[in-house]
Amino acid sequence: MSAQARSITSLIKRQGFKQILTLCKRYRILYLSVLALQLGGTGAALLLAEFSRRIFDKGTLLSHHELTRLIIGIVIMVILAMLFSLGARICNQIVNTNIVFSMRQMVLNQLTSLSLKYHEGKHSAHTQNILFNELEIVKQFIVFDILRLISLPFSFIAIGIYLFTVNPLLGVIAVLVGPLQLLSNLVLKSSFKELIASQQANGGEVFFHMNETLSGIREVKMNQLEGSVHSRFERVCREGIRLWVSIEKMEALREFVRLIPEKIGYILGISVGAYLMVDGQIGSGAIIAFLTLLDRVSEPFISMTSIISSLQRVSAGADNLLSVMEMEPEPTTRGHVLSEGPCSIRFENVSFSYQDDRPILRDVSFEIPAGKSVALVGPSGSGKSTLIKLLYRFYEPDGGSITLNGKRIEDYTVSSIREQLSAVTQDVYLFDGSIRENIEIGYADAKLEDVAKAAKLSQSTFIERMPEGLETKVGERGIKLSHGQRQRIGIARAILRRASILILDEPTSALDVETEAMFQYDLPQWAGNSTKIIIAHRLSTIRDVDYVIFLEHGRVQEIGSPKDLLMANGRFSDFWKSQQIHEFVS
Numbered sequence: 172m173s174a175q176a177r178s179i180t181s182l183i184k185r186q187g188f189k190q191i192l193t194l195c196k197r198y199r200i201l202y203l204s205v206l207a208l209q210l211g212g213t214g215a216a217l218l219l220a221e222f223s224r225r226i227f228d229k230g231t232l233l234s235h236h237e238l239t240r241l242i243i244g245i246v247i248m249v250i251l252a253m254l255f256s257l258g259a260r261i262c263n264q265i266v267n268t269n270i271v272f273s274m275r276q277m278v279l280n281q282l283t284s285l286s287l288k289y290h291e292g293k294h295s296a297h298t299q300n301i302l303f304n305e306l307e308i309v310k311q312f313i314v315f316d317i318l319r320l321i322s323l324p325f326s327f328i329a330i331g332i333y334l335f336t337v338n339p340l341l342g343v344i345a346v347l348v349g350p351l352q353l354l355s356n357l358v359l360k361s362s363f364k365e366l367i368a369s370q371q372a373n374g375g376e377v378f379f380h381m382n383e384t385l386s387g388i389r390e391v392k393m394n395q396l397e398g399s400v401h402s403r404f405e406r407v408c409r410e411g412i413r414l415w416v417s418i419e420k421m422e423a424l425r426e427f428v429r430l431i432p433e434k435i436g437y438i439l440g441i442s443v444g445a446y447l448m449v450d451g452q453i454g455s456g457a458i459i460a461f462l463t464l465l466d467r468v469s470e471p472f473i474s475m476t477s478i479i480s481s482l483q484r485v486s487a488g489a490d491n492l493l494s495v496m497e498m499e500p501e502p503t504t505r506g507h508v509l510s511e512g513p514c515s516i517r518f519e520n521v522s523f524s525y526q527d528d529r530p531i532l533r534d535v536s537f538e539i540p541a542g543k544s545v546a547l548v549g550p551s552g553s554g555k556s557t558l559i560k561l562l563y564r565f566y567e568p569d570g571g572s573i574t575l576n577g578k579r580i581e582d583y584t585v586s587s588i589r590e591q592l593s594a595v596t597q598d599v600y601l602f603d604g605s606i607r608e609n610i611e612i613g614y615a616d617a618k619l620e621d622v623a624k625a626a627k628l629s630q631s632t633f634i635e636r637m638p639e640g641l642e643t644k645v646g647e648r649g650i651k652l653s654h655g656q657r658q659r660i661g662i663a664r665a666i667l668r669r670a671s672i673l674i675l676d677e678p679t680s681a682l683d684v685e686t687e688a689m690f691q692y693d694l695p696q697w698a699g700n701s702t703k704i705i706i707a708h709r710l711s712t713i714r715d716v717d718y719v720i721f722l723e724h725g726r727v728q729e730i731g732s733p734k735d736l737l738m739a740n741g742r743f744s745d746f747w748k749s750q751q752i753h754e755f756v757s
């Protein structure tokens with residue numbers, strides 16, 4: 172088996188490919204309509220050839236009446252063929268549009284169902300490349316090539332039989348052109364697959380550069396990086412052009428080689444037909460019918476070559492897309508439901524690493540009784556956020572256990588755990604919508620008065636001064652708001668959620684001292700009996716917590732009340748003093 176055939180066979184067997192093919196079933200009526208219209212077109216072409224053959228075969232023996240009938244028949248067949256082709260084209264476009272959207276939806280659903288581990292390991296441009304470039308390649312195959320694959324054998328058989336009945340020799344010549352075209356194409360050994368794979372990778376890089384430049388446009392301008400960004404981009408584009416030209420050259424060569432058997436068939440048909448005509452074995456009409464249908468009878472094989480190259484494109488250029496489709500989604504609904512209400516948390520000898528050789532959490536043990544507040548403190552990189560990721564079940568611990576209300580975290584459904592967790596971080600992510608929509612996120616049934624109350628409790632007084640109040644649009648990622656305003660919306664979000672476990676990761680870092688004090692003052696009122704985990708870098712935010720867990724190099728070094736730990740003059744106290752000095756100096 173050739174390498175080409177092997178790669179196509181393995182593509183057809185791929186689960187991701189089969190999954191995408193199931194979309195064709197959803198639009199089977201449209202597919203069948205295209206098929207019927209294409210077959211109608213073949214029927215019209217056959218009748219057109221037959222009417223033409225009769226006119227030229229009978230020639231002077233035809234009466235005016237018969238001639239008029241045949242000419243009317245030709246006109247009708249020409250019109251029908253045009254209408255069938257128009258109908259097929261429209262249906263094809265409807266299939267095309269539906270398939271594109273369904274595929275995007277299918278792939279996006281799959282991407283959002285994958286774990287954070289997957290997404291943290293990939294650049295966002297990689298995902299965009301999958302959603303746009305790779306998806307386009309697969310779409311090309313399942314919209315256009317599959318249809319041709321189904322309809323063309325029928326027209327090959329119908330036209331072949333017809334030409335045989337007209338004259339067996341002309342029939343053989345016409346029928347042989349197609350297979351010869353296919354053969355000539357297969358003989359063309361090429362590095363097509365590698366070129367396509369490189370072109371796809373290059374497309375991804377182009378996406379990556381554009382994405383990174385535009386996302387970091389502020390830094391680009393502030394550091395005057397325009398020149399280096401442009402020249403890097405130019406290099407990538409030049410490589411893209413080189414690959415594109417190579418592929419186009421190869422395609423042109425294929426087309427040239429493909430045309431050779433067709434031209435030979437044409438010359439052979441005319442010559443043999445002419446001899447047969449001179450010998451009186453056929454009329455000139457048979458030659459006309461042969462020439463009219465020669466293209467159509469070889470079309471399935473021409474299409475077969477383009478289908479093969481399309482399959483090669485899919486197998487070389489859509490590997491990431493198919494791999495994504497084959498990945499196991501995060502299991503979110505298996506297990507017990509973590510119910511609302513106070514929740515205790517226990518970590519017991521938990522260890523974790525992102526990469527095998529680099530432990531991040533080592534033997535971490537602590538307990539937070541339901542409703543208590545705890546500060547997680549430690550130097551940058553000590554593993555505080557990682558600990559929270561484990562609580563969200565974005566990652567699974569390598570050893571030890573985490574329990575919520577006395578039950579292992581793995582025994583709960585992921586969705587119910589996440590429902591009972593609410594986090595306010597330093598960098599609140601806002602979606603491109605109104606302030607109200609951003610506060611309501613994850614809580615679709617919220618009443619307007621509850622949203623307004625949450626906004627008030629979060630000290631978001633700025634909303635009243637906005638032209639459209641809660642309906643004011645925040646722009647992409649909340650660009651139209653200040654850092655502090657974004658943080659306050661994040662706090663309002665958490666207030667509205669009323670989750671059992673509240674995670675506050677420096678949520679007031681961008682607030683002024685007065686607002687921060689008010690937030691601290693109001694916290695017990697709205698956080699109620701939620702269990703609170705505060706990731707803190709400033710003493711002011713943890714003064715009132717029940718106790719502190721001091722983490723260093725992924726290990727719990729000290730646990731105790733803030734006062735006791737400060738008095739003990741241990742690692743926490745040292746860390747805190749050095750932080751104060753650092754803050755004062757800077």
Ligand SMILES: Nc1ncnc2c1ncn2[C@@H]1O[C@H](COP(=O)(O)OP(=O)(O)OP(=O)(O)O)[C@@H](O)[C@H]1O
Binds near residue numbers: 526555
């Ligand atoms: N997705 C990831 N893949 C690999 N390593 C990671 C990943 N996320 C974090 N790390 C590494 O894990 C270590 C702990 O990171 P973590 O974010 O938990 O620290 P932190 O205590 O929250 O730090 P900070 O106070 O600066 O936010 C760091 O060394 C970091 O480089």
